[in-house]
Amino acid sequence: MKLELISFPLCPFVQRSVITLLHKEVPFTLTHIDLAHKPQWFMDISPLGKVPCLRIDEGTVLFESQVINEYVDEVCPPPLHPQDPLERARHRAWITLGSEALSDQFQMMIAQGEEHFTAAHRQLFDKLGHLEAAYGRGPFFAGEKFSLVDAALAPLFMRMEILHSLRPFPRWEALASLRRWTAVLMELPEVAGSVTANFVELLQSYLSEKGSLLLRSA
Ligand SMILES: N[C@@H](CCC(=O)N[C@@H](CS)C(=O)NCC(=O)O)C(=O)O
The missing domain is CATH 1.20.1050.10 (Glutathione S-transferase Yfyf (Class Pi); Chain A, domain 2)
Structure with missing residues (x-):
């Protein structure tokens, strides 16, 4: 699975996903954008115009840090979220x-x-x-x-x-x-x-x- 995290270096929400991916030792790449000058390709894939976004296998894009983290948690065991x-x-x-x-x-x-x-x-x-x-x-x-x-x-x-x-x-x-x-x-x-x-x-x-x-x- 190829994971690309779209990022802005100061963003704490991106950082949440980076921590989760590093903790799980899942390979990923980071693509930084300038939030003051958002590129059109980013606006096309980011419905809220916000980072982080996670692009999976150069296709589906997830947005919202909590959604991204829960997805990563589900597909990369063992889970960090409680079972109960x-x-x-x-x-x-x-x-x-x-x-x-x-x-x-x-x-x-x-x-x-x-x-x-x-x-x-x-x-x-x-x-x-x-x-x-x-x-x-x-x-x-x-x-x-x-x-x-x-x-x-x-x-x-x-x-x-x-x-x-x-x-x-x-x-x-x-x-x-x-x-x-x-x-x-x-x-x-x-x-x-x-x-x-x-x-x-x-x-x-x-x-x-x-x-x-x-x-x-x-
Ligand atoms: N609820 C979002 C918040 C993400 C967010 O607010 N990201 C900021 C950067 S830290 C952003 O992209 N803002 C868009 C802008 O500055 O135009 C999440 O959890 O991912």
């Missing part, structure tokens, strides 16, 4: 929370005024508070076994640590369990290898381009 339907549904719910939290995090990164920043910050940390309460003893979301929840949350946590180094967040500091979980995930080769070596610099120059408040107070 209720537990599987619970995992999907927390992955959805992760998507919403990524959106809050993005809003916090690009906020142009303190009011916008504060609203995004509050929404993000309210969600993270729920996640902290749902996280068990670790080391992973579901205990000893890495799951698609870990793959979906790792990009959020990676960015949290980078942003925290630019503008310390007391509320992140206080989430002891999430930070322990983050440390475990960042040690994994599939997480460390899911971004380019210059990822921190790339993110910083993106923030700088956007005039991010995170840099202004650094």
Whole structure:
């Protein structure tokens, strides 16, 4: 099976799929596009105009990171999703929370005024508070076994640590369990290898381009 993942290097949703593919040791190629200048071939295959997209055997294209990850999980055993339907549904719910939290995090990164920043910050940390309460003893979301929840949350946590180094967040500091979980995930080769070596610099120059408040107070 030939898998081509259409990507943008800074996209956390693409990163979720990269982590899943690397974890499963499934060969794939990455095709980067510039989201500021989307090529026509991409617009033709991406119904929502978003990355990631996964092209399978140069034919069918899947979109939406969670759909891509579940497909990869089903066709490349052993499964990372739980077998029990209720537990599987619970995992999907927390992955959805992760998507919403990524959106809050993005809003916090690009906020142009303190009011916008504060609203995004509050929404993000309210969600993270729920996640902290749902996280068990670790080391992973579901205990000893890495799951698609870990793959979906790792990009959020990676960015949290980078942003925290630019503008310390007391509320992140206080989430002891999430930070322990983050440390475990960042040690994994599939997480460390899911971004380019210059990822921190790339993110910083993106923030700088956007005039991010995170840099202004650094
Ligand atoms: N729900 C989507 C979200 C994907 C998404 O928002 N991707 C962003 C980049 S991180 C994108 O392609 N945005 C389109 C744009 O910037 O025009 C998923 O989970 O795959």
